[in-house]
Amino acid sequence: MNNQESQPATSDILISIRDLKVHFGRVKAVDGVSLEIRNGETLGLVGESGCGKSTLGRAILRLTEPTSGSVFFRDRDLASLSNRQLRQHRRHLQIIFQDPYASLNPRMTVGQIVREPLDTFNLAKGREADARVRELLETVGLSSRFIKRYPHEFSGGQRQRIGIARALAVDPAFIVADEPISALDVSIQAQILNLLEKLQREKKLTYLFISHDLRAIRHVSDRIAVMYLGKLVEVADSRTIYDEPLMPYTKALISAVPVPDPNIEATRQRIVLEGDVPSPINPPSGCRFHTRCPYVIEACKNVEPPLVEIKPRHFAACIRISPEHPHIEQVAPGEAPGLAQAELNV
Amino acid sequence: MPSNETLLEVKDLRTYFHTDDGTLKAVDGISFAVKRGETLGIVGESGSGKSVTNLSIIRLVPSPPGELVSGEILFDGHDILALPEPAVRKIRGRRIAMIFQDPMTSLNPFLRISRQLMEITELHLGYSKAQAYEHAIKMLETVGIPDARKRVDEYPHQFSGGMRQRVMIAMALSCKPELLIADEPSTALDVTIQAQILELIKKLKEETGTSVILITHDLGVVAGMTDQVIVMYAGKLFEQAPTKELFARPGNPYTKGLLRSVPDPTSEQGTLYQIPGQPPDVAHLPPGCPFAPRCERAEEICHSEFPPLVQLTSDHTSLCHFANEVYEASGREG
Numbered sequence: 158m159n160n161q162e163s164q165p166a167t168s169d170i171l172i173s174i175r176d177l178k179v180h181f182g183r184v185k186a187v188d189g190v191s192l193e194i195r196n197g198e199t200l201g202l203v204g205e206s207g208c209g210k211s212t213l214g215r216a217i218l219r220l221t222e223p224t225s226g227s228v229f230f231r232d233r234d235l236a237s238l239s240n241r242q243l244r245q246h247r248r249h250l251q252i253i254f255q256d257p258y259a260s261l262n263p264r265m266t267v268g269q270i271v272r273e274p275l276d277t278f279n280l281a282k283g284r285e286a287d288a289r290v291r292e293l294l295e296t297v298g299l300s301s302r303f304i305k306r307y308p309h310e311f312s313g314g315q316r317q318r319i320g321i322a323r324a325l326a327v328d329p330a331f332i333v334a335d336e337p338i339s340a341l342d343v344s345i346q347a348q349i350l351n352l353l354e355k356l357q358r359e360k361k362l363t364y365l366f367i368s369h370d371l372r373a374i375r376h377v378s379d380r381i382a383v384m385y386l387g388k389l390v391e392v393a394d395s396r397t398i399y400d401e402p403l404m405p406y407t408k409a410l411i412s413a414v415p416v417p418d419p420n421i422e423a424t425r426q427r428i429v430l431e432g433d434v435p436s437p438i439n440p441p442s443g444c445r446f447h448t449r450c451p452y453v454i455e456a457c458k459n460v461e462p463p464l465v466e467i468k469p470r471h472f473a474a475c476i477r478i479s480p481e482h483p484h485i486e487q488v489a490p491g492e493a494p495g496l497a498q499a500e501l502n503v
Numbered sequence: 504m505p506s507n508e509t510l511l512e513v514k515d516l517r518t519y520f521h522t523d524d525g526t527l528k529a530v531d532g533i534s535f536a537v538k539r540g541e542t543l544g545i546v547g548e549s550g551s552g553k554s555v556t557n558l559s560i561i562r563l564v565p566s567p568p569g570e571l572v573s574g575e576i577l578f579d580g581h582d583i584l585a586l587p588e589p590a591v592r593k594i595r596g597r598r599i600a601m602i603f604q605d606p607m608t609s610l611n612p613f614l615r616i617s618r619q620l621m622e623i624t625e626l627h628l629g630y631s632k633a634q635a636y637e638h639a640i641k642m643l644e645t646v647g648i649p650d651a652r653k654r655v656d657e658y659p660h661q662f663s664g665g666m667r668q669r670v671m672i673a674m675a676l677s678c679k680p681e682l683l684i685a686d687e688p689s690t691a692l693d694v695t696i697q698a699q700i701l702e703l704i705k706k707l708k709e710e711t712g713t714s715v716i717l718i719t720h721d722l723g724v725v726a727g728m729t730d731q732v733i734v735m736y737a738g739k740l741f742e743q744a745p746t747k748e749l750f751a752r753p754g755n756p757y758t759k760g761l762l763r764s765v766p767d768p769t770s771e772q773g774t775l776y777q778i779p780g781q782p783p784d785v786a787h788l789p790p791g792c793p794f795a796p797r798c799e800r801a802e803e804i805c806h807s808e809f810p811p812l813v814q815l816t817s818d819h820t821s822l823c824h825f826a827n828e829v830y831e832a833s834g835r836e837g
Contacts, residue, residue, distance in 0.1 A: 205694060205695065343548060344548060344797075345782070347775040354774065372768045376768075376772060409695055411768075413694045413698035414723065417767060418769070421726075422727035429702050433665055434693065434695075
């Protein structure tokens with residue numbers, strides 16, 4: 158672990174999200190998220206359905222318009238760009254979708270699909286474009302013989318490869334991968350994860366990897382951010398999140414992940430949460446997790462917990478812990494060592 | 504705890520679908536047994552035949568285009584395939600119950616939850632309306648629906664996804680079935696809700712001694728829930744073993760590849776192992792072993808001759824020309 162590692166220099170930060178909000182009427186899908194994504198890293202964004210993780214990913218690219226807040230990409234605030242300026246920036250920011258069936262135009266050949274962004278951004282023409290398309294297909298592990306075929310002729314994994322080739326066509330710096338393996342068979346998931354990792358190494362890409370699958374997220378990410386009902390509740394190194402989660406929701410989430418080892422499963426203590434995820438239309442007051450939290454105290458219902466650096470480079474939002482008392486199990490019943498900090502924030 | 508008494512025995516089951524594209528051998532020669540109180544996991548990717556296997560057991564394969572070509576399904580000694588339809592209907596829902604991935608496919612959106620739960624016990628157990636109503640409330644309480652008495656008269660859309668799946672489980676368990684078939688019961692649910700549902704199935708199983716067939720693609724779920732596992736690929740049974748043995752010492756290259764390709768969150772891994780190629784087109788299988796085009800161990804014989812089902816130990820079989828060698832190698836690596 159790199160606890161001693163110094164804070165990254167500003168130039169290391171590719172994307173900086175500040176107090177981003179996306180509200181759809183009464184639904185506060187994303188409600189005040191601040192986060193930095195470093196050059197060349199994979200940041201995993203994990204959470205359950207309805208937590209706002211996909212909306213956050215789309216809002217970064219302005220595929221969904223943010224309600225307020227800013228998203229800086231290399232010092233330019235994307236949220237304030239005009240549509241024309243934004244289009245030029247889009248070149249650097251791409252997305253891969255969950256459903257490889259819905260995200261490819263069924264009437265276009267694979268060659269046309271991958272070539273379209275080259276035309277849009279005037280990146281290559283004629284033979285040069287043809288050559289580039291072939292090269293892109295080979296890069297993602299598809300034979301360039303397929304260039305004249307249509308999406309329906311391919312399997313799910315192959316379609317995801319086509320989507321990746323399209324995203325790579327413009328030589329982006331940053332890719333949002335929104336549940337890129339969820340719709341795929343187990344044996345194909347590993348292929349796509351490996352491909353994304355290989356491309357990152359070769360092309361120095363930065364990823365925001367969105368998934369509900371903690372095993373996949375843990376495998377590909379350098380850091381992980383956990384989201385619950387529109388808010389970030391914990392951010393830390395991937396390994397730290399898994400080995401030493403601090404926020405009670407993260408603890409439950411990680412204990413719920415089935416591990417492919419019968420010996421571990423036989424002895425595991427699982428934290429089974431009561432009840433369902435509340436509706437984002439009318440989220441609980443205070444800490445949004447308080448309705449399901451095994452450690453809830455009265456103050457949790459009133460005080461909104463800020464994301465606090467509890468340990469070096471390890472942030473968590475919970476008033477029942479603090480840098481002096483990071484482990485909730487060791488905090489005396491009814492105590493809230495983080496409360497003072499939370500009240501300062503208000 | 505599993506007993507030694509066999510509840511279900513499937514022998515050489517073949518279920519084919521006759522399509523314009525030719526005959527699709529969705530299930531092709533599958534044999535296995537489930538003991539009383541045991542949980543059997545069936546693992547496979549899409550098109551492996553795992554769901555069709557179970558639709559065959561309860562005789563719900565749509566025909567045409569489906570056809571149960573051959574085989575025996577002995578449930579408590581009686582061959583379900585030889586029974587007349589009314590007799591099958593008496594078993595289905597009462598002695599064998601099912602839970603599907605999407606609860607909305609099995610719940611009627613226009614009927615109150617109470618009506619749907621009462622129907623089962625009125626039909627199968629001859630309960631009066633009052634008895635059935637009280638039983639419905641009791642079942643909802645058993646599966647952990649809060650305020651069951653108040654909510655029993657609501658409609659399915661008033662329940663969340665996890666709660667609907669609980670209602671499904673309540674329906675399935677209403678008549679204390681001897682066998683519960685759960686087809687991806689937690690796949691559509693969120694991680695924390697998935698944990699709730701799996702814990703619930705485990706708890707109810709321990710209390711009632713019901714046998715369970717759990718169909719899933721998630722090897723983590725298999726590891727935590729099952730006593731025995733069968734691995735299916737392209738309609739064939741590729742491997743069968745007690746769960747611990749299968750994870751510790753796989754005897755089939757496909758199983759081995761599958762186990763190695765799953766990210767293990769408890770350890771640091773470099774690049775994941777990946778099985779090359781694409782899942783097979785079951786309507787157009789190559790001669791020989793259907794996995795051969797993707798198999799690292801494949802030799803000439805694998806592409807030309809169908810592999811034998813090799814008995815590795817008394818309760819471990821593998822469909823592979825090189826099963827013994829693969830099994831030995833797993834033992835050394837383990």
